[in-house]
Amino acid sequence: MLELAEHILDIAENSVRAGARLIEINIAEDTANDSLSIEITDDGHGMKQEEINKVTDPFYTTKTVRRVGLGIPLLADAARITGGCFNLESQEGKGTTVKATFGLSHVDRQPMGNIISTLIVLIAGNSDVDFFYKYRHNDRQSEFDTRTIRKEIEDVPINHPEILKYIRGVLKEGFSEIKPEA
Ligand SMILES: Nc1ncnc2c1ncn2[C@@H]1O[C@H](COP(=O)(O)OP(=O)(O)O)[C@@H](O)[C@H]1O
Numbered sequence: 001m002l003e004l005a006e007h008i009l010d011i012a013e014n015s016v017r018a019g020a021r022l023i024e025i026n027i028a029e030d031t032a033n034d035s036l037s038i039e040i041t042d043d044g045h046g047m048k049q050e051e052i053n054k055v056t057d058p059f060y061t062t063k064t065v066r067r068v069g070l071g072i073p074l075l076a077d078a079a080r081i082t083g084g085c086f087n088l089e090s091q092e093g094k095g096t097t098v099k100a101t102f103g104l105s106h107v108d109r110q111p112m113g114n115i116i117s118t119l120i121v122l123i124a125g126n127s128d129v130d131f132f133y134k135y136r137h138n139d140r141q142s143e144f145d146t147r148t149i150r151k152e153i154e155d156v157p158i159n160h161p162e163i164l165k166y167i168r169g170v171l172k173e174g175f176s177e178i179k180p181e182a
C-alpha cells in the first residue's frame, strides 16, 4: 500500500520542477472532525487553466518519462475513497496549492509513513529550495522552517550530512510531542 508521505514527496517534487523557491507542507489531523488534510503550496510557475483541467487525468504528464503509480490523480483518488476531497488551485506565474482531505479513521486511509525521512529527502535533494512544514494534531501544532535553519548555519550548506542529521533531530523532537500515540 502507498503511504501519504510518498504522495507528499511526489507533489512536492512537482513543485520543485515548477521552479518553486518555497514549498509549504501543511498537515492537519482533526479527530473531532475525523479528518486529515494535506496541503502543499508552492511559488512555482503555476499552470494554465487548460493544464489544470488536464492534471487530474491519470494519463496526463508533461514529463517524457513518467513513474507509474503516483501523481496527482492517485492522490485525488486516495482522498476520495476515504470520503474526502481533493482540490487544486493554480495561477500562472504565481504558484499552486494542492489540498487533499481524508477521512482520518476510514479503513482505506493510507498510513502517514515516514514524513520526517521524506522531508530530509526533499531538503537534501533540493538545497536551494526552502521548505516550511507545519503539522497539527487537534490543538497541538509544530512548525519547521529551513529559512530558520539557514540563519543558524550561516555559510554551511543545508545538505551537509551533519546539518541533515541535525535537522532530523529537530524534526523528531518537535513533532513527537504533538501526537502522544505516535
Ligand atoms: N505544483 C505544480 N506547478 C506547476 N505544474 C504542476 C504542478 N504540479 C503538477 N503540475 C503539472 O501537472 C503535471 C502532472 O503532474 P503529476 O500528476 O504529478 O504527474 P507527473 O509529475 O508524473 O507529470 C506535471 O507534469 C506538471 O506539468
Ligand SMILES: [Mg+2]
Residues within 6 Å of the ligand: 010, 011, 013, 014, 070, 071, 072
Ligand atoms: Mg508528479
